[in-house]
Amino acid sequence: MSDEKNNGIIFLAGVGIGALIGAAVALLTAPQSGKETREDLMAFAAESKDKAQELAAAAAEKAQEYASIAEEYAAIAKERSAEAIESGKKFIANAKAGLKADAADGAEPVSAVNEEMAEAETEA
Numbered sequence: 001m002s003d004e005k006n007n008g009i010i011f012l013a014g015v016g017i018g019a020l021i022g023a024a025v026a027l028l029t030a031p032q033s034g035k036e037t038r039e040d041l042m043a044f045a046a047e048s049k050d051k052a053q054e055l056a057a058a059a060a061e062k063a064q065e066y067a068s069i070a071e072e073y074a075a076i077a078k079e080r081s082a083e084a085i086e087s088g089k090k091f092i093a094n095a096k097a098g099l100k101a102d103a104a105d106g107a108e109p110v111s112a113v114n115e116e117m118a119e120a121e122t123e124a
Contacts, residue, residue: 009059009062013055016051016055020048023044024041024044
C-alpha cells in the first residue's frame with residue numbers, strides 16, 4: 001500500500017516538474033521583449049518557490065504521519081512479542097512440571113521416546 005502512495009507522490013512531483021518546465025519553455029519562446037520575459041520569469045520563479053514550499057510542507061506532514069503510524073505498529077509488535085515470550089515461558093514451565101511429574105510416576109524419559117521415534121522413521 002505504501003508503494004502505491006509513493007508512486008502517487010512521485011507521479012504528482014513529475015507532473016509538477018513537467019508543468020514548470022513547460023511554462024519556462026513557453027516564456028522563453030514567446031514573442032515579447034526581454035524586459036517582459038524577465039518579469040515573467042521572476043513571477044514564475046516566485047510562484048515556483050511558493051509551490052515548492054507548499055509541497056515540502058505537505059511532504060513533511062505526511063512523513064510525520066507515517067512516522068506516527070510506524071511508532072504505533074512498533075508498540076503493538078513489542079507488546080505482542082512480550083506476550084508471546086511470556087506465553088512460551090509458561091508453556092516451558094508447564095512442560096517441565098509435567099515431565100517431572102511423569103518421571104516421578106515412573107514414565108519413560110523423553111530421550112528414550114525420541115530414540116524410539118528416530119528408529120521408527122529409519123525403518124519406514
